[in-house]
Amino acid sequence: MPLLPFYIASAVAAVGLLYVLRPNKPSLRRGGAVVALAGAGLFISEALRLAGPPSAGVPIALLIALVVIGLYAAVRVITHPRPVFAALYFIVTVVASAVIFLLLQAEFMAFALIIVYAGAILITYMFVLMLADQGPRDSIGHIDDDGDYDRVPREPMAAVLVGFILLGTLAAVVERIPSTAVLAESSLEQKVSRQQADALVMMPKHLLNIVKRSDATAVSVAVAPNASIQGSIVQTQVTQADGTMKNIAVDAAGKIDNTQMVGLDLVARYPASLELAGIILLMAMFGAVVLARRQIEFGEDEVRDAAGLRRIVLDVPEHERAIPGGRQ
Amino acid sequence: MTHLLAVSQYGASHAVTITLAMSALLFTIGLVGFLVRRNMILMFLCTEIMFQAAALAFIAFGRMRMDTGGQIFVIFILTIAAAEAALALGLVILLFRRKETLSSEAWSELHE
Numbered sequence: 001m002p003l004l005p006f007y008i009a010s011a012v013a014a015v016g017l018l019y020v021l022r023p024n025k026p027s028l029r030r031g032g033a034v035v036a037l038a039g040a041g042l043f044i045s046e047a048l049r050l051a052g053p054p055s056a057g058v059p060i061a062l063l064i065a066l067v068v069i070g071l072y073a074a075v076r077v078i079t080h081p082r083p084v085f086a087a088l089y090f091i092v093t094v095v096a097s098a099v100i101f102l103l104l105q106a107e108f109m110a111f112a113l114i115i116v117y118a119g120a121i122l123i124t125y126m127f128v129l130m131l132a133d134q135g136p137r138d139s140i141g142h143i144d145d146d147g148d149y150d151r152v153p154r155e156p157m158a159a160v161l162v163g164f165i166l167l168g169t170l171a172a173v174v175e176r177i178p179s180t181a182v183l184a185e186s187s188l189e190q191k192v193s194r195q196q197a198d199a200l201v202m203m204p205k206h207l208l209n210i211v212k213r214s215d216a217t218a219v220s221v222a223v224a225p226n227a228s229i230q231g232s233i234v235q236t237q238v239t240q241a242d243g244t245m246k247n248i249a250v251d252a253a254g255k256i257d258n259t260q261m262v263g264l265d266l267v268a269r270y271p272a273s274l275e276l277a278g279i280i281l282l283m284a285m286f287g288a289v290v291l292a293r294r295q296i297e298f299g300e301d302e303v304r305d306a307a308g309l310r311r312i313v314l315d316v317p318e319h320e321r322a323i324p325g326g327r328q
Numbered sequence: 329m330t331h332l333l334a335v336s337q338y339g340a341s342h343a344v345t346i347t348l349a350m351s352a353l354l355f356t357i358g359l360v361g362f363l364v365r366r367n368m369i370l371m372f373l374c375t376e377i378m379f380q381a382a383a384l385a386f387i388a389f390g391r392m393r394m395d396t397g398g399q400i401f402v403i404f405i406l407t408i409a410a411a412e413a414a415l416a417l418g419l420v421i422l423l424f425r426r427k428e429t430l431s432s433e434a435w436s437e438l439h440e
Contacts, residue, residue, distance in 0.1 A: 078361030
């Protein structure tokens with residue numbers, strides 16, 4: 001039963017989370033936080049144990065610190081009694097995951113995440129939170145439980161149970177990862193160099209710049225006809241300033257960084273998805289405009305103004321008019 | 329020079345495993361938050377936590393296979409998250425104007 005430790009860890013985390021969700025009992029909440037953290041730690045350490053002994057070059061301590069920060073902030077998002085603070089804690093989660101992206105060599109996405117999530121989306125949330133600010137609403141005379149809906153959780157027991165089941169299911173996936181790391185180191189290395197060579201062939205300007213580093217007289221470069229790419233080596237045909245042609249082998253390994261790869265693949269491999277994403281954004285904009293539009297009821301005077309007609313002036317004393325104000 | 333911080337090993341199975349475990353925990357926290365929170369804006373914030381967890385998993389799997397597909401899918405996740413935020417917050421504003429409260433329970437009966 002290899003999944004049993006994961007289930008135990010999930011149960012511990014779930015019980016801890018249940019106590020964290022208790023309002024108005026600071027001591028219980030603190031204890032719950034410790035228990036939940038212990039559960040999460042168990043979960044991660046069990047996953048690590050399955051991954052075998054760590055090799056050099058993996059900053060495990062840094063990663064674990066980031067995971068703890070990110071998870072703690074996420075728990076604060078779902079428990080903090082003040083919405084604005086919850087949104088700010090979400091930024092902490094975003095930044096922690098951005099640094100994890102950096103560690104996993106997704107540099108472009110790390111910064112895109114900070115700019116788009118922490119910069120744009122969260123600011124939108126902040127605006128709406130401020131716009132729909134609650135404040136002392138009771139003075140106007142509302143009699144619902146307004147003041148408590150940020151503090152009192154809804155059905156914590158059922159929610160935590162659902163979370164426990166979900167975590168147990170996900171554990172089955174996490175447990176299988178070490179054994180499904182299908183590609184061996186050497187074949188991954190081959191795959192990467194092949195990718196870089198293929199990408200370099202599609203970037204003639206970049207290729208020319210690389211060639212110019214070794215041969216300053218080159219004016220144009222083309223991939224040599226019927227030359228096969230071997231490993232990361234690309235055979236090229238270089239035209240020099242005096243018109244002579246020359247074959248040069250260019251090693252693509254390390255010449256193309258992650259951001260260039262992502263950009264190239266985005267337009268070369270997934271052009272239709274890119275267009276679809278644009279359409280989705282456009283539709284979201286239309287939807288937001290339609291939703292946010294406020295219905296303005298025009299009175300008869302405004303309607304007549306818009307139609308270029310004269311306003312109807314009734315020659316009737318104020319108190320004898322059928323419709324007060326003449327509108328609606 | 330390029331990767332001062334980055335995990336140097338190719339398969340990076342440890343970093344990938346830790347990230348996937350975090351992704352699972354984060355998704356669960358997001359789901360529990362969505363069920364537990366009663367403020368409509370914060371319910372949508374919890375869906376953003378779930379998006380975040382999915383993005384982490386995509387990056388981790390992309391790193392495991394040394395494939396840019398994972399990162400590119402995260403770009404689309406960001407797109408969908410932005411669209412969702414715009415629409416959801418528009419709806420929340422609309423609902424807030426009707427009942428002057430953000431509590432989702434004010435809408436538990438569909439008629440007004």
